[in-house]
Amino acid sequence: xxxxxxxxxxxxxxxxxxxxxxxxxxxxxxxxxxxxxxxxxxxxxxxxxxxxxxxxxxxxxxxxxxxxxxxxxxxxxxxxxxxxxxxxxxxxxxxxxxxxxxxxxxxxxxxxxxxxxxxxxxxxxxxxxxxxxxxxxxxxxxxxxxxxxxxxxxxxxxxxxxxxxxxxxxxxxxxxxxxxxxxxxxxxxxxxxxxxxxxxxxxxxxxxxxxxxxxxxxxxxxxxxxxxxxxxxxxxxxxxxxxxxxxxxxxxxxx
Amino acid sequence: xxxxxxxxxxxxxxxxxxxxxxxxxxxxxxxxxxxxxxxxxxxxxxxxxxxxxxxxxxxxxxxxxxxxxxxxxxxxxxxxxxxxxxxxxxxxxxxxxxxxxxxxxxxxxxxxxxxxxxxxxxxxxxxxxxxxxxxxxxxxxxxxxxxxxxxxxxxxxxxxxxxxxxxxxxxxxxxxxxxxxxxxxxxxxxxxxxxxxxxxxxxxxxxxxxxxxxxxxxxxxxxxxxxxxxxxxxxxxxxxxxxxxxxxxxxxxxxxxxxxxxxxxxxxxxxxxxxxxxxxxxxxxxxxxxxxxxxxxxxxxxxxxxxxxxxxxxxxxxxxxxxxxxxxxxxxxxxxxxxxxxxxxxxxxxxxxxxxxxxxxxxxxxxxxxxxxxxxxxxxxxxxxxxxxxxxxxxxxxxxxxxxxxxxxxxxxxxxxxxxxxxxxxxxxxxxxxxxxxxxxxxxxxxxxxxxxxxxxxxxxxxxxxxxxxxxxxxxxxxxxxxxxxxxxxxxxxxxxxxxx
Numbered sequence: 001x002x003x004x005x006x007x008x009x010x011x012x013x014x015x016x017x018x019x020x021x022x023x024x025x026x027x028x029x030x031x032x033x034x035x036x037x038x039x040x041x042x043x044x045x046x047x048x049x050x051x052x053x054x055x056x057x058x059x060x061x062x063x064x065x066x067x068x069x070x071x072x073x074x075x076x077x078x079x080x081x082x083x084x085x086x087x088x089x090x091x092x093x094x095x096x097x098x099x100x101x102x103x104x105x106x107x108x109x110x111x112x113x114x115x116x117x118x119x120x121x122x123x124x125x126x127x128x129x130x131x132x133x134x135x136x137x138x139x140x141x142x143x144x145x146x147x148x149x150x151x152x153x154x155x156x157x158x159x160x161x162x163x164x165x166x167x168x169x170x171x172x173x174x175x176x177x178x179x180x181x182x183x184x185x186x187x188x189x190x191x192x193x194x195x196x197x198x199x200x201x202x203x204x205x206x207x208x209x210x211x212x213x214x215x216x217x218x219x220x221x222x223x224x225x226x227x228x229x230x231x232x233x234x235x236x237x238x239x240x241x242x243x244x245x246x247x248x249x250x251x252x253x254x255x
Numbered sequence: 256x257x258x259x260x261x262x263x264x265x266x267x268x269x270x271x272x273x274x275x276x277x278x279x280x281x282x283x284x285x286x287x288x289x290x291x292x293x294x295x296x297x298x299x300x301x302x303x304x305x306x307x308x309x310x311x312x313x314x315x316x317x318x319x320x321x322x323x324x325x326x327x328x329x330x331x332x333x334x335x336x337x338x339x340x341x342x343x344x345x346x347x348x349x350x351x352x353x354x355x356x357x358x359x360x361x362x363x364x365x366x367x368x369x370x371x372x373x374x375x376x377x378x379x380x381x382x383x384x385x386x387x388x389x390x391x392x393x394x395x396x397x398x399x400x401x402x403x404x405x406x407x408x409x410x411x412x413x414x415x416x417x418x419x420x421x422x423x424x425x426x427x428x429x430x431x432x433x434x435x436x437x438x439x440x441x442x443x444x445x446x447x448x449x450x451x452x453x454x455x456x457x458x459x460x461x462x463x464x465x466x467x468x469x470x471x472x473x474x475x476x477x478x479x480x481x482x483x484x485x486x487x488x489x490x491x492x493x494x495x496x497x498x499x500x501x502x503x504x505x506x507x508x509x510x511x512x513x514x515x516x517x518x519x520x521x522x523x524x525x526x527x528x529x530x531x532x533x534x535x536x537x538x539x540x541x542x543x544x545x546x547x548x549x550x551x552x553x554x555x556x557x558x559x560x561x562x563x564x565x566x567x568x569x570x571x572x573x574x575x576x577x578x579x580x581x582x583x584x585x586x587x588x589x590x591x592x593x594x595x596x597x598x599x600x601x602x603x604x605x606x607x608x609x610x611x612x613x614x615x616x617x618x619x620x621x622x623x624x625x626x627x628x629x630x631x632x633x634x635x636x637x638x639x640x641x642x643x644x645x646x647x648x649x650x651x652x653x654x655x656x657x658x659x660x661x662x663x664x665x666x667x668x669x670x671x672x673x674x675x676x677x678x679x680x681x682x683x684x685x686x687x688x689x690x691x692x693x694x695x696x697x698x699x700x701x702x703x704x705x706x707x708x709x710x711x712x713x714x715x716x717x718x719x720x721x722x723x724x725x726x727x728x729x730x731x732x733x734x735x736x737x738x739x740x741x742x743x744x745x746x747x748x749x750x751x752x753x754x755x756x
Contacts, residue, residue: 052683054683060719060720061720085720085721085755086292086294086720086721086755086756087294087720087721087723087755089290089292097524099524099575099578100521100524108402109400109402110402112405112407113405113526113573113574113575113580113582114580115574115575115578115579115580115581115625115626116575116578117575117578117579117580117625117626117627118580118627120627120628120629120633121627121632121633121635122632122633122680122683122684124684125683125684125685126683127683165578167629190629221683223683241390241391241445244445244451246393246443246445246453250339251290251331251332251333251339251341253333
């Protein structure tokens, strides 16, 4: 009898343990997962259309081609070349690290090293700053805590690390539990006031989650920028030679 | 049967061509795609105050300083994956259409009158062979600009292409320290093991001088005339004449083109470059002076100008410290041992003496930084200190004493400049406000008594994509003996309109 009771107790204990939910992920662990999803592929090349919408509804459009190589343990490399409009066609931007960026000015046919302070500036007149297009990993620049969970989403509260020079001291990110893609962000200024908000639509392309559309709104100016990926290909084994000043100076072949 | 076969053959061939052509076109589509772009530009500047007594450019407020229209056409493309070409054509026309010459108003046999001046210039026409003979080796042949230096605006080691001084003092921002294109070879090799390490060798076919400011001859002759009058004052000779003559420029030959070699790379996150230039000084300097003094005829003074050889070893650096962008360049200038021969003939005597012109070597350098403050959309600040401008030399004390050279002014002695600029953009870069300033300091020990200041507030408005309107005021004040101080009372306001296509 005592043996039967002991066995029942052990079984009950085992059931209790197995039924307990897995321990919740730490905010930093979730943020690392986000970085992993965003850098899952080896590299990518794609076309992007950027539409600027002012509060009167008037629009301006820019198109560009982007090459990117993803790294797990350091900043990604990227090359961006504008294809339209005409006054910025072939203007290029090479990023090898947060503090190693180059700008190609076709009007002067020169490549200029630009310092990381340029991250504060607006990217091509849009609501995205150069910082928003940074190739650095979120987890390198922010500490995250999970402020709440809303259905299938983690809501992360990111605080800028003391050593980081990112322009947003605080970011709130909505991260899908299922695939660790980011669907929404709120970006705050130094006074902890909401500065920008973004909505992101993610789709899978070649098995990789891709932010096919990013809608960034500067709430202080009621101005919106919509970035859409019109074409993207992954794992093309991009050569090192693409991520050089030499390539930056080449005329872009429009598609 | 035959009547049926021929049309059938024609039909089959036509169908075959129609089927295959898209495939052929698709393969070569990217290769043969031509990119034709350009812009139309209008620049106009006007004086803002009266200066009717100016010796060289008398004017009143509202008089145009310069009005000019330009059409630029750029044609780029790829012949194949590794062969690209680039061309840039400038059409420049003067806006003033009322000539001072009746003859130009008359219609010629072709039915047009020469009332409109236009110049055409091929600014660039080159092709590039990438991975030419080896991976990472690029060869660019043709008319081109080989720019050296990592400094933001003013580069002391950028000597391969001569400076366009003809436009420098028009205050047209597109021509600020513009360089003239040259024809030749430009070979660049990027080491496969290190994507940042590069070696570059440039050879331009022949020497090309800088263009000169509009009043260069008049001013130089006037200086010579003053000197002549100083020399002959009190002797009672009749008034003489002074002249400057271009004498024996470098030959149009293989050995007279400039050459350059540069190695560059990245170390500890700093871009660096080491360069060597061998060529000629691009500005004409005095080579010999001949004066003839006749009791009855008076004195004549003729200055013969030439282009001395020049070697420059340069070093440049760019990077950042605590997110502040920094850069520096230094050039060691080594002109040839150039002596000016002075010959004076008076009655039956001839006296000749030689004066060494340049100190050897001398140095030009620049240091600068830039930073964006996190105010609103970002307040950008750029500052640079320069020692020695493009047109300046280090003359010997003997040359200054004997020949009256040196001092401040065009082609004067090495001076110091502090240039600073702040920029702020509004309305998502639709409007940019810029405040530019320049302090010219011939002697650092005497800034308050001998200097010039240029202040240039500017607005750039881009109401639509591909259009820009720029409005600026150029205010100059300072000692009249300085380079920019000579423009005192020549303040201008200018407008620059541009449309890109």
